[in-house]
Amino acid sequence: MSGHVGIQLVDALRVLRAARQDRDIVIAGMGAAREWMTLGSHPLDWIFVPSSMGQATSLGLGMALARPDHRVIVLNGDGGMLMNLGSLVTITAQAPANLVTLLFDNGAYEVTGAQPTPSTPAGRVEGDAVDFAALARASGFRSVYRFETLESWAGLVAEVLAAPGPTFAVLDVAAMPDAGGPRSPGPAAERARRFMAALGSRPS
Amino acid sequence: MFTGHQVASLLQRSGISHVVTVPDSTVGQWQDGIVEAGIRLVRVCREGEAWAVAGGLYLGGASPLVMIQCTGLFESGDALRNILHDWKLPIPSIVGYRSYLNQDTLPGDTCLVFTEPILDAWRIPFRLITGPEQYDEMADYLAQCLEAGEPGALLVAEGKA
Numbered sequence: 580m581s582g583h584v585g586i587q588l589v590d591a592l593r594v595l596r597a598a599r600q601d602r603d604i605v606i607a608g609m610g611a612a613r614e615w616m617t618l619g620s621h622p623l624d625w626i627f628v629p630s631s632m633g634q635a636t637s638l639g640l641g642m643a644l645a646r647p648d649h650r651v652i653v654l655n656g657d658g659g660m661l662m663n664l665g666s667l668v669t670i671t672a673q674a675p676a677n678l679v680t681l682l683f684d685n686g687a688y689e690v691t692g693a694q695p696t697p698s699t700p701a702g703r704v705e706g707d708a709v710d711f712a713a714l715a716r717a718s719g720f721r722s723v724y725r726f727e728t729l730e731s732w733a734g735l736v737a738e739v740l741a742a743p744g745p746t747f748a749v750l751d752v753a754a755m756p757d758a759g760g761p762r763s764p765g766p767a768a769e770r771a772r773r774f775m776a777a778l779g780s781r782p783s
Numbered sequence: 784m785f786t787g788h789q790v791a792s793l794l795q796r797s798g799i800s801h802v803v804t805v806p807d808s809t810v811g812q813w814q815d816g817i818v819e820a821g822i823r824l825v826r827v828c829r830e831g832e833a834w835a836v837a838g839g840l841y842l843g844g845a846s847p848l849v850m851i852q853c854t855g856l857f858e859s860g861d862a863l864r865n866i867l868h869d870w871k872l873p874i875p876s877i878v879g880y881r882s883y884l885n886q887d888t889l890p891g892d893t894c895l896v897f898t899e900p901i902l903d904a905w906r907i908p909f910r911l912i913t914g915p916e917q918y919d920e921m922a923d924y925l926a927q928c929l930e931a932g933e934p935g936a937l938l939v940a941e942g943k944a
Contacts, residue, residue, distance in 0.1 A: 625842070631865035634835035637827070641839020641847070644801070644825070665828030669836070672826060768871040771842065780844030 585751035586729045588683055589614045594729070595652070595681070598736045604642055604651045604778070608635040610689045611654035613761035622777035623649070626770070628761045633662025636670065636680055643675035646778065650677045650740065657684040658696050660711065667747075671719035676744040682711055685754035693756035715747035724748040784809075784915050784939070787816020790877075793918070795820055797925045799875075800845045803833040807852035809941040810879045830855030831862035837874045838866040846929075849876040853898040853938075863905060867934045875928050876907070876936045883913070883940035902936060909936040 588610060596618050599605060607615040608627040616626060625642075627635050639653035660682055670678060686699035686708065695702030698709035712725040722742035726732040732750055739748050764770070775781040790813045794802065802817050803825045804810065818824050825840075827833045830851045837847040851859070856878050866872050882892035902909050910924040921937050928935030 629865060629869045631831070631835065631862040634831065634862055634865065637832040637835035637862075638839040638842075640825075641803075641836040641841070641845075642843045643839070644823070644836075645840045645843025645845040663829075663832065666832055669825075669827045669832055767869045771870045771872065775842055775844070778843065780842065 585685070585727065585753045586732065588685070588752045588755065589617065590729050591683065591732055591750050591752060592618060592654070594733045594736050595654075598740055599652070600650065600740075602649050603740075604646070604649050605654065606635055606639045606642070606651065607654040608632075609656050609659055609761065610685075610755070610758065611656060611683055613690075613758065615654060616761065616764060620764075622773070625774055626761070626764055628763045629767060633659045633666075635659055636663055636666040639678055639680065640666065640670050640673060640675060643678035644673060645780070647675070647677055649778070650679065651675075652740070653678070653680045655680060655682050656689070657682060657686065657698055657711065658688045661696055661698055664714065667715055667718040667720070670745050674721075674745065678744050679740060679746045679748070680715075682747065682749045683752045684711060684749050685752045687754040687756070689754050689756065689758060690760035693754045711749045712747070715749075720745050720747040722746040726750045784912075785813070785918065787813035788820070789816075789918065791816040791820035791822060793922045793925065794822055794848060796922060797929055798846050799848045801825055801837070801840050801847040802850050803827060803837045803840070803847055804850040805830050805833065805852070805855050807854075807879050807881070807941070808943075809939070810850050810852065810877060813850075830859040834859055834862040834866040834874065838870065838872050841872045841874060847874060849874055851876070852879040852941075853881055853894050853901075857897065857901060860901075860905060863907070868906065873928070873932045873934050875925055875934060878902075878909070878936045878938050880911070880938050880940045882943075885942040888943040898938070902938070907934055907936050909938045911938045911940070913940040
């Protein structure tokens with residue numbers, strides 16, 4: 580199963596948090612949102628809770644197109660990615676240089692109890708895990724990475740964030756079967772208004 | 784019913800910056816006119832994506848519009864629920880109403896059964912456009928939605944599927 584042993588998600592996010600620039604927009608959904616919130620908050624964090632599962636990449640594309648003056652970093656899971664694989668092609672069709680998609684692949688629908696996804700051997704009748712990096716490469720992402728250890732991720736995170744975009748990186752992470760889903764940090768519409776004010780895109 | 788240039792002119796007047804779309808045989812014919820008018824076309828692979836892309840554009844300060852067929856509306860329910868109702872982002876849309884004017888290709892097309900109830904169920908106000916004489920009405924309705932900060936759909940009747 581892809582990612583059934585791997586990097587601890589919160590450790591991977593801690594590395595990202597240290598590398599994140601103040602102007603970076605970070606979109607976090609599902610398990611990544613849950614762990615990202617434990618590390619603090621930032622006015623340009625978009626905690627995508629509640630979400631429509633799978634749409635984080637699409638939301639990120641929209642922000643990246645509207646705000647080429649900001650780097651947009653999307654934190655996605657493999658379950659969400661599978662729900663919107665077409666967005667890989669949509670993204671590369673628009674070629675946003677400022678969009679970085681980080682896929683945290685734990686091979687499971689973690690927040691519902693870690694049932695296997697169809698992309699992992701445990702969820703397939705036969706065959707290997709689906710190679711998300713290969714999918715991204717075939718879709719036309721300009722920079723593609725895969726990380727299996729925290730050390731390699733920490734060593735290259737700055738390169739990933741600075742690479743010619745659109746950029747896609749897969750991190751094999753360990754599933755946390757008992758972690759549950761993220762809790763909304765507050766009324767969604769109010770958070771949207773605050774976010775737009777912080778971004779200076781619309782008056783609060 | 785309308786040319787691409789007519790639709791593009793209407794969108795320009797309303798300040799639309801991006802059209803996020805999956806084509807059908809009617810709305811797809813408007814793409815060239817929209818691009819020629821300097822409005823950015825974002826082609827998505829499936830309609831659910833369109834609402835989230837448009838949501839991201841709106842959050843970033845752009846003025847997007849979603850342009851899809853009613854079948855795509857059916858497909859994209861959860862995405863529009865999240866963007867329009869959870870986050871309350873007032874994304875306007877143009878929805879092609881398949882088979883409304885002509886059922887020669889698809890007699891008994893169930894799009895006629897479900898389109899308007901689905902719009903009602905998702906609480907998207909809409910204006911039904913059945914003829915070219917409603918061009919100004921389209922423009923007015925779109926302007927009204929944008930000014931009110933409310934989502935709204937122009938439901939444009941189509942002929943053969």
